[in-house]
Amino acid sequence: MESNHKNQRAVHERVRGLTIMGLENSVGIGLRTSHCERFLDQNTPPPVIWLEVLAENYFDRGGIRHKMLSMIAERYPISVHGVALSLGSPEGLDSEHLERLASLVADVSPCLVSEHLAWSRSGEVYYNELLPLPLTDETLDIVSANIDRTQDRLGRTILVENPSGYLQFEQSTMSEVTFLTRLTERTGCGLLLDVNNLFISGFNLGIDTAEWLSMVPADVIGEIHLAGHEHGGTADQPLLIDTHGAAVTEEVWALYAAALNRLGPRPTMIEWDSDVPSLEVLLEEAARAQRIMDRVLVA
């Protein structure tokens, strides 16, 4: 009962937030250091509706990066995407991390705040990698508690991103889409659907991507990510690796179109953060995503 209530509130908040911003049908790109100056150019501001930043890059309150972001946030709506909160930590969240995230959210009033279904910390060590979780009731309890604490502190709901999978645990007792759906019911959080991650998990782990898309409740998806991947693994066991360092592949574009047909238009973001190309390349990728979304809007 309570969770249903939370969920309704969350959906309402998401829709309201995005509508106010006018972002519900638009494509953004990730803000990268090498492009910052372009977004501060008064005369020819790049034609992009909104920008997403990696939260932890702006955890120093003050300094050059924070100043640049504050200036850019006056001109563009900002989405804050965390990569290191470690929602899957049974040890609980790092309080200082959560406080710094809360300060950033207070500073830039983001249109969206998102994190990952992952862990990246154990004991005193932080591993800087989105590490996988066994999908069990125990994990669901732990991640739910951490999301509750985050949302309470931020005073808003967050979106949780599906991981790119390289391995599975024997202990898992439910599918990824079931786990994520239950997470939204428990906490009122939304989901960030990373289409590239879903494609990678389909290839690497045999997740049925069509089934995933048909099972997820459409109204919990608050944002979509698109990115490139690379081929790895061995000849016997090929694996796709999520690198955020290449163009979106044709197969991922096709899966994106399928996702939009099922879910309706969603704010979409081009995520390219290693071997960062020129801003023009990112804008071309964004334009392609926008064309796909516009076709869904017309249909």
Place this chain on the structure above:
Amino acid sequence: MLLQLQRTFAAHLLEGKVKGASPDKLRVDALGFGIHANNTRVSLRRAVENAYPVTRRLVGADFFTAMAGQFVASHPPNHGWLSAYGADFADFVAQYQPAADLGYLRDVARIEWARVRAANAPDAPGLDLTALARLDPEALDGLLLNLHVAASLVYSPFPAFDIWRVHQHDGDDEQLPQIDLAIGRQTTLISRPVALEVGVALLGPGDAAFLSTLAQHSPFGAAYQAAVSEDTDYDLASRLGDLVRMRALATFTA
């Protein structure tokens, strides 16, 4: 149960020697585990590389990869934000045996870390010369001034500033001017003179003595004496103007 699983998983992320080995107890796919282990090591090493580009140029990419890899394994980060990661790399470099004959390497690394610090330091006002001018001579003499929160001094027995300066860009090493190590000691000031820029400047002997004495919490008068003993012509009024422009000193409360 999840707690124990993560401890076992984590214990092998940084120390695994064989590519593709996964902890027996986890019964997870070795290749998949190897991707996480590799991502962990490479991403942390890149974080160090990003902070120390000149150090990397000085030793070459392969040497640096090995050195940074050992640093990452022995000094993994404790926080999920990496702007503070790598602070102790210069000390690591100083005791890294294969680099033992590059005495200046640690000091170049210290300059690089001071730049990271300067870029990320909180915004704070610098010393206001008019406030200084209002003090009577006795008060000025006993005044304790701190370095600005974004400012650092790097003293080196080597010409570390010159070495740092000529290696700013990737390029053909043969084109670079040779630095004569016999030039000897140099003190470098790293600071944030304006909101969006880090400055790196070589200090003259007088400025170096003046600022390092203040940084050791000795009063203004003693700092001036130290400057004059290094440089008998030390012109305090004009030098203070330059140091304030570089935002080397913090504001004070009288």
